[in-house]
Amino acid sequence: MRVHIATDHAAFELKQYLVERLTADGHEVVDHGASTYESLDDYPQLIIPAAEAVVADAGSLGVVLGGSGNGEQIAANKVPGIRAALAYNVELATLARQHNDANVVALGGRMQSLEEGYAIVAAFLGTPFSGEERHRRRIGQISAYEGSVRRP
Template sequence: MRVHLGCDHAGLDLKAHLVAWLTEHGYEPVDHGPFVYDALDDYPVFCIRAAEAVAAEPGSLGVVIGGSGNGEQMAANKVAGIRSALVWSEETATLAREHNDAQVIAVGGRMHSLDEMTRFVEVFLATPFSGEERHARRIAMMADYERTHDLPPLPSSAQAGPGADDPADPADA
């Protein structure tokens, strides 16, 4: 499996470690940069490229890395069709794949040890999407919104309180 990687200066050492680890474990890493340390680099440059590559190659996965992982996750999520999850534990790595069918994870290089982060990536790559109907339905809602920008319909069980009209409902206009 091909694994696309992108980071900023705070993730450079972890990315280099992951490239070697992925190769040793039979994966095909694709490094989208950066390749040298620059304390002023901009993570969107590299993380968007990694996420674009994942979107263009169904079946591949991606890892984006920064100091906290927050900005990197946000950048990856700007790519149409990408679901990127911020991972900070084995459980969040598992759930990102199992429930959300995330294709990209973001990890914080300053938040965890090298061993912890490597384990998060290992768990993410080894966990399949469950395919459960409720999870597939929710992913489809997000994909539909991304495509149309129409809000998902409220379920009949959702009762708005007094004066809490749904701004997206044309009947409320």
């Protein structure tokens, strides 16, 4: 699977770890940065292009990282077609895929160990959407709203 990943400084170490682990697992990882640690970088400049890449790359998934993951989830969700879920544990990551067909997972680099972060991402990537009618219906309602919003 192709996985688009991005972070700011706050989860730089986690991103580097995930790129290594996911590549070793056989995933094709596309690293959207940060490519070096910059303590004053701004996450929207890194996260939004990664989210756009997920939308443009059918069948791919995304991982966005920051200190808490909150801002990164918000930024990713501004991209039409993205359903980004903040996950602090394996259960949340699994439910995001099963029930919401989330295509991006957001994690906080300051919220768990590297290994726990990997377990969350691995669960997200390894869980398929259930396809249940009630979940498809709800996602359809969100997509319909998203398509009706006028953008500047």
